[in-house]
Amino acid sequence: MIVTLGMLIAFNGLAGWIWGYVVKSFPSPFPSTPIQIGGIGFSAQDLGVIGVSLGTLLVVYLLFSRTKLGLALRASALYPEQSRLAGIRVSWMMALGWGFASVVGAVAGVMIAPVVFLDPNMMQGIVVYAFAAAVLGGIESPVGAVVGGLLLGVTLALLGAYVDFIGTDLRLPVAFGIIIVVLLFRPAGLFGHVQQRRV
Amino acid sequence: MSLRILTTAAFAVVVIVLPWLIPGFFTFQLTYVGAYAIAILGLVILIGNSGQISLGHGAFVGVGGYTVAVLLQSLGLSYAFSIPIAAIVCGVLGIALGAVALRLERVYLALATFALAASVSPLLKRFKHLTGGVQGISMPSPRAPQTLQHVMSNETWFYYLTWGIAALLFAIAFKGLHGHVGRSLRAIRDSEIAAVAFGVNPVFYKTLAFGWSAAYAGVAGALLAIVTAYVSPDVYGIALSLTLLAGAVMGGLDLMWGAVIGGLVIEFLPLWAQGINPALSSVVYGIAEVAIMMFMPVGIAGALTRFKALRS
Amino acid sequence: MNADGGSILSAQNLTIRFGGIAALADVTFDVAPGQITGLIGPNGAGKTTCFNCITRLYQPASGTITFNGEDISRVPPHKVVERGIARTFQNLELFGSMSVLDNVQVGARGGAPQAREMLDYVGLSEVANRPVRSLPFGARKNVELARALATKPRLLLLDEPAAGFGYEEIEVLGQTIKRIRRDFSTTILMVEHQMQLVMGICDRIIVLCSGKKLADGDPASIARNPEVVDAYLGGGC
Numbered sequence: 001m002i003v004t005l006g007m008l009i010a011f012n013g014l015a016g017w018i019w020g021y022v023v024k025s026f027p028s029p030f031p032s033t034p035i036q037i038g039g040i041g042f043s044a045q046d047l048g049v050i051g052v053s054l055g056t057l058l059v060v061y062l063l064f065s066r067t068k069l070g071l072a073l074r075a076s077a078l079y080p081e082q083s084r085l086a087g088i089r090v091s092w093m094m095a096l097g098w099g100f101a102s103v104v105g106a107v108a109g110v111m112i113a114p115v116v117f118l119d120p121n122m123m124q125g126i127v128v129y130a131f132a133a134a135v136l137g138g139i140e141s142p143v144g145a146v147v148g149g150l151l152l153g154v155t156l157a158l159l160g161a162y163v164d165f166i167g168t169d170l171r172l173p174v175a176f177g178i179i180i181v182v183l184l185f186r187p188a189g190l191f192g193h194v195q196q197r198r199v
Numbered sequence: 200m201s202l203r204i205l206t207t208a209a210f211a212v213v214v215i216v217l218p219w220l221i222p223g224f225f226t227f228q229l230t231y232v233g234a235y236a237i238a239i240l241g242l243v244i245l246i247g248n249s250g251q252i253s254l255g256h257g258a259f260v261g262v263g264g265y266t267v268a269v270l271l272q273s274l275g276l277s278y279a280f281s282i283p284i285a286a287i288v289c290g291v292l293g294i295a296l297g298a299v300a301l302r303l304e305r306v307y308l309a310l311a312t313f314a315l316a317a318s319v320s321p322l323l324k325r326f327k328h329l330t331g332g333v334q335g336i337s338m339p340s341p342r343a344p345q346t347l348q349h350v351m352s353n354e355t356w357f358y359y360l361t362w363g364i365a366a367l368l369f370a371i372a373f374k375g376l377h378g379h380v381g382r383s384l385r386a387i388r389d390s391e392i393a394a395v396a397f398g399v400n401p402v403f404y405k406t407l408a409f410g411w412s413a414a415y416a417g418v419a420g421a422l423l424a425i426v427t428a429y430v431s432p433d434v435y436g437i438a439l440s441l442t443l444l445a446g447a448v449m450g451g452l453d454l455m456w457g458a459v460i461g462g463l464v465i466e467f468l469p470l471w472a473q474g475i476n477p478a479l480s481s482v483v484y485g486i487a488e489v490a491i492m493m494f495m496p497v498g499i500a501g502a503l504t505r506f507k508a509l510r511s
Numbered sequence: 512m513n514a515d516g517g518s519i520l521s522a523q524n525l526t527i528r529f530g531g532i533a534a535l536a537d538v539t540f541d542v543a544p545g546q547i548t549g550l551i552g553p554n555g556a557g558k559t560t561c562f563n564c565i566t567r568l569y570q571p572a573s574g575t576i577t578f579n580g581e582d583i584s585r586v587p588p589h590k591v592v593e594r595g596i597a598r599t600f601q602n603l604e605l606f607g608s609m610s611v612l613d614n615v616q617v618g619a620r621g622g623a624p625q626a627r628e629m630l631d632y633v634g635l636s637e638v639a640n641r642p643v644r645s646l647p648f649g650a651r652k653n654v655e656l657a658r659a660l661a662t663k664p665r666l667l668l669l670d671e672p673a674a675g676f677g678y679e680e681i682e683v684l685g686q687t688i689k690r691i692r693r694d695f696s697t698t699i700l701m702v703e704h705q706m707q708l709v710m711g712i713c714d715r716i717i718v719l720c721s722g723k724k725l726a727d728g729d730p731a732s733i734a735r736n737p738e739v740v741d742a743y744l745g746g747g748c
Binding site: 382383386388398399401 | 593605609613658
Binding site: 001002003005006007008009010011012013014016017121124125127128131132135139169170171172173175176179180183184187 | 252254299302303305306307309310311313314315317318321322324325437441444445448476479480481482483484485486487488489492493
């Protein structure tokens with residue numbers, strides 16, 4: 001894990017080195033015309049992000065549950081020794097896993113860059129929200145991830161708009177607070193389950 | 200065993216004599232090294248001994264710094280009161296975090312503490328009336344007491360205060376980590392199941408480790424705040440937390456005196472790197488961290504110890 | 512020894528499930544003080560699960576565990592050893608970064624002197640200051656043994672002590688276990704697959720199969736029991 005943290009620091013610095021720390025704007029891949037659905041105006045950007053996110057989720061889900069490669073990836077993660085015996089190249093699976101995760105991360109980055117603007121530290125907040133959503137929905141539950149994400153986003157938006165005390169400044173601390181509260185009172189989240197340890 | 204006493208004594212002599220031999224600015228920097236070493240020692244206790252990770256120790260440094268700033272400026276308390284109070288506040292918060300950390304596996308604990316580090320800056324900015332908001336709080340620079348004014352410079356006095364506190368905290372950590380407490384912590388780290396089977400209460404020791412390391416980070420924050428004479432919200436966040444972790448890894452997570460090496464690295468590496476490129480220090484930190492974990496996982500201090508053992 | 516001469520450990524109706532499977536289903540047995548009792552059964556029978564319930568690592572869905580007259584069903588796991596129950600582990604659970612002496616010292620109330628005494632007893636005093644990682648397999652098993660003995664247990668749980676041992680080593684182990692029973696006045700409950708050891712030293716044997724108790728008696732009657740033989744030959748139970 002510490003190696004990944006080292007990589008975080010290094011890549012962060014590298015991005016800063018190559019492109020500088022000045023915040024830049026990022027053009028949206030979607031057209032800027034608003035779209036009307038049922039009398040409510042949405043921006044193409046927002047709908048596009050939701051669409052791409054759901055599409056990505058679908059692709060990842062299908063990959064892991066319906067393909068042989070996905071099965072091999074899952075097996076390598078859970079039972080590396082047995083997988084090797086079954087003929088799976090575990091180290092290659094691990095590398096692929098990292099690759100896929102990076103691709104998904106890159107997609108997420110491109111999607112959100114028009115909104116949060118481009119700078120080496122742009123994803124820090126996102127990571128916090130993502131984790132809060134995962135905890136809320138239940139770690140290791142894919143349904144929980146989606147529900148948690150939606151619930152968190154809506155909650156933060158509503159709290160920000162209607163509770164003056166919080167406004168838009170305290171969203172990160174609220175996310176952290178949600179993490180703490182869920183872990184203290186319902187560690188499994190909404191859809192997860194508590195792990196039993198086996199000796 | 201006596202080699203340890205010898206090297207410690209030699210080190211103490213160097214620390215005591217150094218300010219008289221070097222320019223004042225250097226003394227100033229070495230004060231920072233001492234404070235960082237204390238914070239990193241906290242990480243050695245938490246990560247190296249109890250096996251729990253924290254990417255949020257920058258938050259405790261911040262709480263320590265702001266506590267001292269508020270106490271010194273608004274309440275006019277002296278260092279003798281404010282620094283211990285900062286330690287206690289952070290210790291309590293650390294225990295609270297530790298209680299939550301019990302429920303989290305390693306990766307998730309890392310993420311939760313990451314979230315903590317990210318939350319500090321917004322919280323500090325929001326409560327403007329207490330924390331001075333974005334502008335932070337300014338304090339007078341440390342000044343030596345009247346009786347010592349003509350004997351030593353202000354920098355030297357605070358240097359001694361910092362390293363004196365460091366010596367005390369290192370001594371406490373030494374006693375703890377080499378005795379029953381340290382053994383219990385490392386037992387939990389190596390095999391929690393066996394540790395529990397042999398009477399070690401994991402809840403107690405794991406939260407103790409968090410509280411203890413947070414208190415140390417708080418003291419470090421207090422000292423850093425005083426010597427900088429300024430606290431501001433953006434300093435205490437993810438960047439600081441990751442930097443402290445990098446320093447701990449490079450010094451060596453298992454060994455106490457690795458914390459001193461870590462402190463030296465954290466203080467002087469960016470200064471050297473910034474001359475070349477402002478972003479370079481991050482890149483160097485990151486690469487060094489990866490390289491050390493892969494090739495020299497015991498850190499610089501650990502490698503030196505192994506080297507010495509091989510030669511004897 | 513118990514004042515009333517009854518059992519030192521009594522498990523009543525122990526039931527625990529993992530996922531949909533009952534690892535233990537209504538298991539009841541007694542362990543008599545001062546005896547060496549074997550706990551045997553085919554793989555997956557629930558033997559180690561039993562140990563984990565006794566040492567409170569697992570919380571059974573129902574049933575009680577009584578030790579020395581006290582109901583320990585709700586005792587926190589780290590308080591089990593102070594009541595006098597110590598164990599060894601099937602896959603060695605030593606404290607890898609620590610020295611041999613430190614490993615043994617963890618549970619020892621008498622501190623370092625008592626730990627040294629135990630290392631002496633198992634013949635490892637020479638290596639007390641070596642990192643436990645550097646020891647060969649057999650020595651590491653002895654470190655686990657010393658660690659358990661250092662807690663002065665009334666009940667010693669041995670989880671497959673003969674695993675990985677050859678014929679000669681099993682003979683020696685059998686003698687060692689009997690010696691421990693005598694020198695420490697302790698009761699021994701042993702999970703084991705090696706029938707040579709089980710038949711050799713056990714006073715009583717409990718047989719589990721698929722989470723249920725199949726049989727309970729002295730070695731001779733267990734060896735003759737057709738259901739037990741069937742279970743081991745793959746006939747299920």
